[in-house]
Amino acid sequence: MNSIYVGPTSDKPSFSWVAKDVFDIVEEEFNIVYFKAFNEIPTSYDGLVFIIKEMPPLSFFIKNWRSKKIYVPVDFFKSETHLKNTLTTLSLFDRIAVHNDLLKHYLNANKVSNVDHYVKYLVDRKNIQPKYMWIGVVDYIPELLLNLDRYPVLWQFPHVFLTDLAHLKHSLNSVLAKMASTQQQYEVKVSEDKIFIGKFCFQQWTESSQKAALESAEFAVDFKSEHFYHSTKPPTKVQVYLANDVPVFVNDTHYAIDYLGKLNIDCLTMSDFSYPLSPKALRRHSSTVRELWSVEAIAKQYIKVAKLTLTQKRKSLSSYAFTVSSLMFKKLKKLVQSGWNKSQ
Incomplete structure (x- = not known):
């Protein structure tokens, strides 16, 4: 059985979701070896390496030239400029596995494959x-607030907004600065377990708080901007909502519209919103998408890649x-330039 190295491992839940849960099933076809640091991969190894999110240092490409390399850039590229500045390094990979088709516009299409997230959080709807x-995440809160300002019809409903409160507390000034272009004035109140921005209450995300919300919320919203970082993210939250039969409404430029359209699944936008919810909004998709995005189905995608x-x-x-x-020369030039600038 061929071996595959997978890593770098991380204690973050996202690593389990994107990698470990999937590769534990891929292990039925390949012997999976997880690594935490790139120097754990033997220089003599000439098999396959799956690299999740983190970009390897140049030394890895020098020492491990024998291996074939697949890069899975989950949430790595922060901007179009960031991606373009990385293209030379990306050319050293044998394949790139993306979770969003829009990234293909910037990459060598012959070396790109699609993979999906599996739907991890499944509940039984009740009450x-x-x-x-x-x-x-906090990065999306300004877009949420902008769309709430755009669609005041939502103000009449109670809401459950879940995020990383510690991160939000540290980022409040940044979030409010991005809202400066609106006419809304947001009073902020911070307590130990809640943050109010205007009339909107944000609470701590946990698996249990998410489970409770998925079980009982009548519908959900998910808003993304057209900025590079937003538009090239996979529609994971929309997938979770659909897998749990939670009707979800998105803005008109959301990537999920195109993604779901290719699967012949209607994606509801705020233009479709009416209350009581329409039969179209209440259409159930869970039986279809739970199979489509099961961890077993996603493992097959990785095996194929x-x-x-x-x-x-x-x-x-x-x-x-x-x-x-060329990358070594570029790095050396940058070091020399930096040293020169400091000496002046």
Whole structure:
């Protein structure tokens, strides 16, 4: 059985969601070896390495030139400029597995494969109440507030907004600065377990608080901007809502519209919103998407990507060496320039 190295491992829940849960099933086809640091991979190893999120240092490409490499850039690229500045390094990978089609516009399409997130958080709906929910990281809160300002119809409903409160407390000034263009004035109140921004209450995300919201919220919202970082993220929250039969409404530029359209699943936008919720909004998708996005189905996607990469023709050693050399020169030039600037 062929071995595959997977890492770098992380204690963050996202690593289990994106990698470990999936590769524990891939292990039925390959011997999986997890690594925490890149130097744990033997330099003599000539098999396959799955690299999750973290970009390896240049030394890894120099020492581990024998191995085939697949990069899974989950949430890594913060901007279009960031991605373009990384293109030379990306060319050293044998394949790139993306969770969002829009990234293909910037990459060599012949070396790109699609993989999905599996739906991890599944509940049984019960005690449904006339309230709505939103779950997201702090980066998305300004877009949430902008859309709440745009759609005041939502103000009449109680809400459950779950995020990382510690991060929000540290980022309040940044969040409010991004809201400066609106006419709304947001009074902020901070307590130990809640943060109010205007009339909207944010609480701590935990698996249990999310479970309770998924069980009882009548519907959900998810808003993303057209900025690069938002538009190139996978629609994971929308997937979770659909898998739990929580009707979800998005803004008109949300990536989920295109993503779900290719699966022949209607994605509801705020233009579709009416209350009581329409039969279209209440259409159930869980039986279809739970199978489509099961961890077993996603593991098959990764197995397919692995087998494709193992059989594909490699970049020539001379071309690989030239690319590494150019990156070494670029790095040396930057160090020299930095030292020169400090000496002046």
